[in-house]
Structure formats: structure tokens, C-alpha cells
Amino acid sequence: MLKRYEDEGRQGEDRPIVLLSRESNSGTYVYFLEEVIRLGEESELLFSPETLLMPSSEGISAEIRQNPNAIGYDGLGYVTPDQKMLGVAKDAGDPYVLPSADTVNDGAYPISRELFMYTAGEPQGAVKAYLDYILGEGQGLIKALGFVPLTD
Amino acid sequence: MKFGAQPRARAGWSEFALESVVRIAGFSTIGFVLLIFLFLLREGIPFFVEVPLDQLLGRYWYPTFDRFGILPLVLGSILVTIASVLIALPLGVATAVFVREVAPSWARDILKPLIEVLAGIPSVVLGFFGMTLVAPVIREVLGAPTGLTAFTGALILAYMALPTVISVAEDALDAVPKSYRDASLAMGATQWQTIWRVVVPAAKSGILTAVMLGMGRAIGETMAVMMVTGNAARMPITLDSLVRPVRTMTATVAAEMGEVAQGSIHYHALFGIGIALFVLTFLINLAGASAIFQKRRRGGLR
Numbered sequence: 215m216l217k218r219y220e221d222e223g224r225q226g227e228d229r230p231i232v233l234l235s236r237e238s239n240s241g242t243y244v245y246f247l248e249e250v251i252r253l254g255e256e257s258e259l260l261f262s263p264e265t266l267l268m269p270s271s272e273g274i275s276a277e278i279r280q281n282p283n284a285i286g287y288d289g290l291g292y293v294t295p296d297q298k299m300l301g302v303a304k305d306a307g308d309p310y311v312l313p314s315a316d317t318v319n320d321g322a323y324p325i326s327r328e329l330f331m332y333t334a335g336e337p338q339g340a341v342k343a344y345l346d347y348i349l350g351e352g353q354g355l356i357k358a359l360g361f362v363p364l365t366d
Numbered sequence: 367m368k369f370g371a372q373p374r375a376r377a378g379w380s381e382f383a384l385e386s387v388v389r390i391a392g393f394s395t396i397g398f399v400l401l402i403f404l405f406l407l408r409e410g411i412p413f414f415v416e417v418p419l420d421q422l423l424g425r426y427w428y429p430t431f432d433r434f435g436i437l438p439l440v441l442g443s444i445l446v447t448i449a450s451v452l453i454a455l456p457l458g459v460a461t462a463v464f465v466r467e468v469a470p471s472w473a474r475d476i477l478k479p480l481i482e483v484l485a486g487i488p489s490v491v492l493g494f495f496g497m498t499l500v501a502p503v504i505r506e507v508l509g510a511p512t513g514l515t516a517f518t519g520a521l522i523l524a525y526m527a528l529p530t531v532i533s534v535a536e537d538a539l540d541a542v543p544k545s546y547r548d549a550s551l552a553m554g555a556t557q558w559q560t561i562w563r564v565v566v567p568a569a570k571s572g573i574l575t576a577v578m579l580g581m582g583r584a585i586g587e588t589m590a591v592m593m594v595t596g597n598a599a600r601m602p603i604t605l606d607s608l609v610r611p612v613r614t615m616t617a618t619v620a621a622e623m624g625e626v627a628q629g630s631i632h633y634h635a636l637f638g639i640g641i642a643l644f645v646l647t648f649l650i651n652l653a654g655a656s657a658i659f660q661k662r663r664r665g666g667l668r
Contacts, residue, residue, distance in 0.1 A: 229511075230511035231511075232511045237597075237621045237622065237625075238428065238429060238430045238622065239421075239430065239621075239622055239624070239625035239626065240625075244429075244430070254427045260431060260433075261428075263425075263427075263438070263598065263601075264598055264611075265424060266512065266514060266596040266597060266598045266600055266611050267597040267598065267599075267613070267621070268597070268600050268620050269592055269593070269597070271498075272663055273593070276497060276498065277512065277514065279499075280498075280501070280502045280513075281502070281505060281513065283511050283512060283513055284512065284576055312530040
């Protein structure tokens with residue numbers, strides 16, 4: 215495990231790495247653990263006990279903003295211009311891709327997941343109206359808030 | 367007065383009704399505490415049954431991956447609490463001594479209400495203050511990797527425990543008879559010598575009570591601690607642990623209770639932590655109560 219930025223063997227200051235995560239009951243925590251730390255494979259790997267578990271996405275943003283040692287993950291909609299986003303490459307040698315609505319939708323940015331809505335049977339009445347709203351007008355709101363809308 | 371003219375039976379009835387209401391109110395407090403305790407036991411005991419002892423005392427708290435070592439959490443709470451008391455005790459006693467023994471009466475009239483106001487600040491406000499203003503300073507001044515540390519939590523908790531410590535310590539100083547001060551001064555002691563060698567030692571048991579009450583306040587505090595300590599469930603056993611993140615028992619329960627599946631081991635584990643916290647707080651209060659008891663037996667003096 216890397217403990218200091220210098221360990222990466224590249225230019226930059228020698229500083230300790232402060233890991234930030236959401237609480238263990240958050241969906242992002244589980245997704246990040248399964249897809250990034252365990253690389254989507256069966257494994258016993260876990261977050262380091264040194265990882266700071268923040269009670270909210272805003273907690274992560276606040277610490278990222280004021281602490282140059284901190285690195286964390288967060289939903290795309292929580293990222294403000296005063297936070298630096300990092301590009302990610304799927305495999306060694308692949309190009310590094312920054313997250314955005316476009317790179318997520320065309321699959322170039324690898325760390326993303328869908329959110330699903332489930333109904334009991336074919337949606338009817340108010341449920342159907344709600345889902346229609348989400349799939350129609352709501353998509354614009356999702357984009358406006360900085361999250362990734364559905365492609366079609 | 368027309369009491370005599372009132373029918374006896376009616377007076378007796380209203381008296382009985384009032385007495386019953388007061389009695390029920392009194393006993394219900396005890397009843398509620400008992401019920402809460404029973405509920406806590408019912409929900410928490412399965413944790414201690416289902417999880418083997420060696421795992422329970424393990425170093426890793428990964429409740430969503432069946433690792434239930436509560437040791438980092440217990441030690442985290444103890445570290446933050448003790449550190450906060452060590453900060454609050456000298457500050458609190460010094461303030462109490464100043465307010466009671468040194469300050470002119472106009473200063474006392476300003477200070478005492480201000481201390482009451484201090485007690486009224488909501489913990490979430492202090493937590494936000496700690497997160498945005500204190501944490502960056504701690505990181506830069508102490509050179510810690512992050513400002514969200516056990517020490518930051520201890521500072522905020524000390525601030526929250528201060529009003530309790532000050533007012534209880536002040537009462538204790540107040541209970542020291544004036545004749546003690548007069549005798550000391552008459553023998554040629556300076557004011558400082560009188561305070562340090564006579565008045566404060568005479569109020570020792572009361573000051574101890576103040577510490578215990580402050581400790582009880584600190585160990586149970588949740589919101590502010592969750593916001594400023596970083597919540598990393600690491601073992602705080604290295605020397606630098608005070609300036610590293612820490613996860614307390616209260617913050618764990620508060621952070622995880624919202625999303626836990628009811629009836630799961632994790633759910634019982636959170637109540638198990640509640641039991642551990644209850645026992646710890648009870649022991650502290652017991653120590654505080656025995657100090658008060660001692661004080662009474664000795665007539666308010668040491």
C-alpha cells in the first residue's frame with residue numbers, strides 16, 4: 215500500500231496520503247471496494263483501517279478542499295471547480311480519462327455504475343407518472359446537477 | 367380563607383389526584399430508564415453471544431464484512447475522552463478559581479452568564495466550527511497528515527465540557543468556609559498561597575465530581591466528535607495516535623444505525639456498543655457519585 219505521495223516514484227512533494235471514503239453502509243463505499251480495490255474480482259481486500267470514513271459527501275469535499283494530503287472518491291455531482299479530478303486508465307498503457315457525463319456514457323471512464331428503479335409489476339398510476347417524469351423532464355435536472363443522465 | 371367551608375371529601379380527592387400525578391411522574395422516570403436498559407440488553411446481548419470473544423476483541427472494525435473488533439472503537443472513545451478532560455480540567459478549575467476567588471464582582475456578573483451561554487451552543491455548530499476552522503489549524507501547526515484527529519475532537523469536547531466543569535468546581539469552591547480563607551490570610555499567606563494550598567485542596571472532592579461529570583459529557587457526545595475526528599477505525603496505540611484520526615463508539619453507532627438491516631449481527635453489534643458505552647458511563651458516574659457521597663460525609667470539606 216502506498217503511504218506517501220513520494221512512493222509513487224514521480225515528481226511532487228513528499229507528503230503523507232490521507233485516504234477519504236464514505237461510511238461503510240454507503241452504496242458508493244461498496245461499489246468502490248468491489249470495482250476499484252478488489253478490481254471486480256473475488257478477494258478479501260478491504261479499505262485500510264487508516265481510511266477516514268466521512269459521514270457525508272460534503273464531508274469528503276470539505277476535507278479535499280482544505281487538505282492537500284487528502285484523496286477520496288465522490289459522486290460526480292458533488293465535485294466543485296475547486297477540487298481536482300484525476301484521470302483514470304482502465305489498464306496500464308491505456309490513456310487516462312477524466313470523468314464527465316460524456317466519458318461515462320461512452321464507457322471511456324471505467325469507474326461508474328447505473329442506478330436502477332424497481333417496481334412491483336408494470337408501473338401504473340402515480341408510479342408510472344413518476345417514472346415518466348424521471349425518464350423525461352427529470353433527465354435535464356440530473357444533468358444540471360452535475361450527474362450523468364441516461365444516454366437515450 | 368374558606369378552606370374550612372370546602373367539603374372535606376373534595377379536598378381529599380384533589381389532594382389524592384395531585385399526589386398520584388406527582389408520584390407517577392417520579393416513578394415513570396425510573397420506569398423509562400429501566401425500559402431503555404432492558405431494550406438495550408435485548409437488542410445488544412445477541413452480539414456478545416453470536417460473535418466469538420477473540421473476534422470481539424479484534425483490531426478490525428469492518429461491520430459490513432463480518433469483522434466486529436470493537437477494541438479500536440473503545441480505545442478511541444477512551445483516548446478522546448481522557449485527552450478532553452486533561453484539557454478541560456486545568457482550564458475549568460482556573461476559570462472557577464478566577465470567577466469565585468479573584469475576579470471583582472462586576473467581572474463575575476459578566477462571566478457567569480457567558481459561561482451559561484457556552485453550555486447552550488449546539489454540538490453540531492461546534493462540530494462544524496471544528497471541521498472548517500480548527501482542523502486546518504491543527505494540521506498546519508502540528509504537521510499532522512489531516513486535521514481531523516483525536517486531538518481536534520478532544521479540543522471540541524473540552525470546550526463542551528468546560529461549562530459543566532466550571533460551574534460544579536465553582537460550587538465546590540463556594541462551599542469552602544470563609545474562615546479557612548481568613549485563617550490562611552491571617553497567618554500571612556498571600557492570596558495565591560491561600561487559593562492554591564488551602565481553598566483548592568479543601569474543594570478537592572467537589573472538583574473531582576466536576577471532572578467526572580465533564581467526562582460523562584465528553585464520552586457520550588456524538589455529533590461534534592463524528593464531524594471532527596475522521597472516523598478511521600484504527601488502533602490508537604501508537605505514540606502519535608493523538609494527532610491521527612480515531613473512531614469513537616458514539617460516532618460509530620450514529621453513522622451506521624441509519625442503514626443497518628434490522629436483526630442482523632451488525633444491528634446487534636451497534637446495540638452491543640451501546641451497552642459497552644452504558645457500562646463505561648455508569649462506571650464514571652458511579653465514581654463521580656461516590657466522590658459526592660464522600661464530600662457529604664465529611665461535611666463539605668476534604
